[in-house]
Amino acid sequence: MKTPINEMQLTFPSHSCNESYARSAVCAFVSALDPTLEELSDLRTVISEAVTNAIVHGYRGQVGIVYITVRLYADRTVWLRVKDCGVGIADVAQAMQPLYTQGSEGEGERGGMGFTIMQSFTDRMRVSSRIGKGTSVVMQKRLSAMGGT
Amino acid sequence: MIQGCRYTKTAYGICIELHGELDHHIAKSLCNQIDDILYSQRLGQVVLDLSGLNFMDSAGLGLILGRYNKITDLGGTMVLQNPNVRTRKLLELAGIAARIPIVFTKEKEKKQERKQTV
Numbered sequence: 001m002k003t004p005i006n007e008m009q010l011t012f013p014s015h016s017c018n019e020s021y022a023r024s025a026v027c028a029f030v031s032a033l034d035p036t037l038e039e040l041s042d043l044r045t046v047i048s049e050a051v052t053n054a055i056v057h058g059y060r061g062q063v064g065i066v067y068i069t070v071r072l073y074a075d076r077t078v079w080l081r082v083k084d085c086g087v088g089i090a091d092v093a094q095a096m097q098p099l100y101t102q103g104s105e106g107e108g109e110r111g112g113m114g115f116t117i118m119q120s121f122t123d124r125m126r127v128s129s130r131i132g133k134g135t136s137v138v139m140q141k142r143l144s145a146m147g148g149t
Numbered sequence: 150m151i152q153g154c155r156y157t158k159t160a161y162g163i164c165i166e167l168h169g170e171l172d173h174h175i176a177k178s179l180c181n182q183i184d185d186i187l188y189s190q191r192l193g194q195v196v197l198d199l200s201g202l203n204f205m206d207s208a209g210l211g212l213i214l215g216r217y218n219k220i221t222d223l224g225g226t227m228v229l230q231n232p233n234v235r236t237r238k239l240l241e242l243a244g245i246a247a248r249i250p251i252v253f254t255k256e257k258e259k260k261q262e263r264k265q266t267v
Contacts, residue, residue, distance in 0.1 A: 016172075
């Protein structure tokens with residue numbers, strides 16, 4: 001992709017009270033591209049899933065920093081990255097299977113649907129992780145042309 | 150009510166309304182509040198009214214499924230009432246729409262129709 005027309009970075013400690021803030025901040029930033037309500041809702045949801053994963057699985061109750069980067073491109077693509085320096089994922093492919101974490105420690109009653117939702121609501125999603133180093137989730141969503149409903 | 154839940158008694162059981170955002174942060178305390186209601190009432194049909202939610206993610210899906218299982222164990226039935234378009238999208242993705250009945254009350258039905266024809 002070419003150079004982004006705008007970019008923001010956000011960092012905050014992995015307290016669950018920051019999940020709402022992260023959603024609002026990312027949506028506020030993306031609003032400049034005038035997304036549809038559905039697109040905004042999709043982005044709000046995937047950010048919530050990725051940030052919650054960092055808090056629940058990455059840092060597992062300990063406090064660490066969550067790093068969010070959002071880039072906006074001229075072709076109306078939104079590029080999002082949510083990163084943590086937590087425990088990492090041993091087998092990413094396995095972790096991405098729906099319901100894999102259902103019932104596990106920390107996942108509580110979320111139901112193991114996080115990755116499935118992120119994949120469904122964005123055009124592309126990539127998860128990279130290293131044990132003991134952390135996890136990075138990158139998503140891309142190209143917004144529809146302006147002037148739609 | 151901006152955030153939280155409240156319940157009313159109905160002819161067939163109870164109606165629990167959820168309000169505000171339903172995410173991982175709020176889910177545990179909301180689960181506890183709902184469970185307190187479930188244990189203190191004669192259940193019958195439990196209507197979980199989602200019209201007051203302005204956001205829901207997979208934590209909400211977990212809450213709904215967990216309450217459904219609990220209500221079923223306690224001998225009651227559960228329906229989801231008036232989820233908005235975005236909540237429905239999530240319920241369908243998770244397959245919950247196929248397992249738990251979803252109902253719309255008359256005024257919400259009209260609103261949904263109006264939105265679709267616009």
